[in-house]
Amino acid sequence: MLHLVIAEAELELVPKSIADHSSVVNYARRRGKKPEEVLLDSTYHHPALKKLEDGERRGRPDIVHICLLNALESIANREGLLRVYVHTRNDEVIYVKPETRIPRNYNRFVGLMESLFKNRVVPRDLELLRMEEKSLGELVEEIEPDEVFVMSEGGTPTKPRDFGETLRSLENPLVIVGGFPHGDFKSEIPWNKISIYKAPLMAWTVVNEIIINFEHWVP
Amino acid sequence: MLHLVIAEAELELVPKSIADHSSVVNYARRRGKKPEEVLLDSTYHHPALKKLEDGERRGRPDIVHICLLNALESIANREGLLRVYVHTRNDEVIYVKPETRIPRNYNRFVGLMESLFKNRVVPRDLELLRMEEKSLGELVEEIEPDEVFVMSEGGTPTKPRDFGETLRSLENPLVIVGGFPHGDFKSEIPWNKISIYKAPLMAWTVVNEIIINFEHWVP
Numbered sequence: 001m002l003h004l005v006i007a008e009a010e011l012e013l014v015p016k017s018i019a020d021h022s023s024v025v026n027y028a029r030r031r032g033k034k035p036e037e038v039l040l041d042s043t044y045h046h047p048a049l050k051k052l053e054d055g056e057r058r059g060r061p062d063i064v065h066i067c068l069l070n071a072l073e074s075i076a077n078r079e080g081l082l083r084v085y086v087h088t089r090n091d092e093v094i095y096v097k098p099e100t101r102i103p104r105n106y107n108r109f110v111g112l113m114e115s116l117f118k119n120r121v122v123p124r125d126l127e128l129l130r131m132e133e134k135s136l137g138e139l140v141e142e143i144e145p146d147e148v149f150v151m152s153e154g155g156t157p158t159k160p161r162d163f164g165e166t167l168r169s170l171e172n173p174l175v176i177v178g179g180f181p182h183g184d185f186k187s188e189i190p191w192n193k194i195s196i197y198k199a200p201l202m203a204w205t206v207v208n209e210i211i212i213n214f215e216h217w218v219p
Numbered sequence: 220m221l222h223l224v225i226a227e228a229e230l231e232l233v234p235k236s237i238a239d240h241s242s243v244v245n246y247a248r249r250r251g252k253k254p255e256e257v258l259l260d261s262t263y264h265h266p267a268l269k270k271l272e273d274g275e276r277r278g279r280p281d282i283v284h285i286c287l288l289n290a291l292e293s294i295a296n297r298e299g300l301l302r303v304y305v306h307t308r309n310d311e312v313i314y315v316k317p318e319t320r321i322p323r324n325y326n327r328f329v330g331l332m333e334s335l336f337k338n339r340v341v342p343r344d345l346e347l348l349r350m351e352e353k354s355l356g357e358l359v360e361e362i363e364p365d366e367v368f369v370m371s372e373g374g375t376p377t378k379p380r381d382f383g384e385t386l387r388s389l390e391n392p393l394v395i396v397g398g399f400p401h402g403d404f405k406s407e408i409p410w411n412k413i414s415i416y417k418a419p420l421m422a423w424t425v426v427n428e429i430i431i432n433f434e435h436w437v438p
Contacts, residue, residue, distance in 0.1 A: 043326070060323075062323045066285065066288060066323075069285060070289065070423065070424070070427060073420070073421040073423070073424045075379070075415075075416055075420070078416070104285075105260075105262040105281055105325070106281070107325070160294070160434070197294055201294070202288075202292040204288065205289070205292045205293060205294070208289060208293070208427045208431060209294070209431060212379070212427060212428060212431040212432065213431065215379070
């Protein structure tokens with residue numbers, strides 16, 4: 001089983017310190033919600049983000065959305081070979097059941113995430129998505145993988161195919177992909193660092209490379 | 220060079236016959252546009268779609284969006300090994316320059332497509348995206364590939380890796396992926412049909428499998 005963690009994902013509700021900023025207030029009103037109930041989104045809250053630490057990388061639910069659509073619709077997931085987790089910048093972990101059908105429409109996905117932040121599970125009966133306060137280190141410990149790899153530009157250069165073969169040779173490998181638009185991990189990352197390309201790649205590109213080079217199935 | 224065509228994509232402006240439907244009128248007003256200037260979108264125009272032929276599959280700009288994000292950010296595209304085209308249900312072809320950075324935000328992507336339908340090129344200076352009236356057959360003829368493959372559930376069962384090797388053995392292979400949510404191609408498809416999985420896959424999953432199994436590069 002391959003465990004894939006989208007880590008330090010830029011997924012959060014609007015922080016209190018900018019909840020009264022006009023770009024946030026207007027956006028929330030347009031959607032019929034309170035400012036503190038809406039996801040931070042760089043497309044709409046750009047002026048307010050300038051006032052936040054790390055503002056140039058925060059508010060990117062789109063990255064999580066595309067990574068999840070690719071991972072959950074992959075052949076590896078259909079074959080029961082994949083588990084996906086999202087770890088956020090504020091140390092929350094989202095557990096995703098493999099049968100989850102993530103909304104294809106971005107605005108519906110945003111609504112779903114807002115509901116998850118509020119209720120900690122969605123939907124209430126099936127609990128396809130569940131959120132817990134947890135650090136990346138705690139999540140890794142809990143999964144008990146036989147090896148942990150972190151995808152990082154500064155890691156050991158490795159061909160995607162060769163990395164896929166390494167993953168296939170293990171029982172329970174865990175791969176960590178940064179869920180942020182650029183830059184490096186903020187927290188301590190004491191694991192094996194791997195680089196699959198000479199230049200930075202989008203998070204969903206790395207997710208696709210890992211999953212497809214890992215796949216081992218017979219038609 | 221691998222040529223990838225997202226074909227019969229469910230990408231179109233709202234058809235005249237439903238432009239006066241309340242779900243369309245309200246949606247257009249909310250966005251400050253005329254009903255005939257907005258993209259058909261099943262998330263918002265569901266009640267109106269019931270009145271259209273093929274209504275259960277139309278209005279899916281999200282499929283094109285995710286396929287383009289995956290293809291254009293792939294390693295193959297970064298390495299200059301890929302050309303991407305979108306062919307729509309109404310026989311328009313969108314030529315996509317490899318250096319195009321598609322908006323990550325879905326709503327911005329929708330705005331960009333609406334501008335493309337209106338102006339036929341965006342942006343006016345760089346012409347990263349260009350739309351022409353053209354059938355799938357005419358596009359294939361124009362590209363002059365050495366072989367054409369159509370991804371189809373009913374095609375010859377082929378492992379993704381083996382298909383990737385076939386593509387790599389050719390100079391200019393062309394692969395056609397249906398840009399619709401389910402069902403089969405509507406027009407005549409007189410080419411080699413390939414199936415890479417025992418069950419239907421989402422269009423973007425097939426795009427990822429093709430591109431990553433085709434990639435041949437050295438770090």
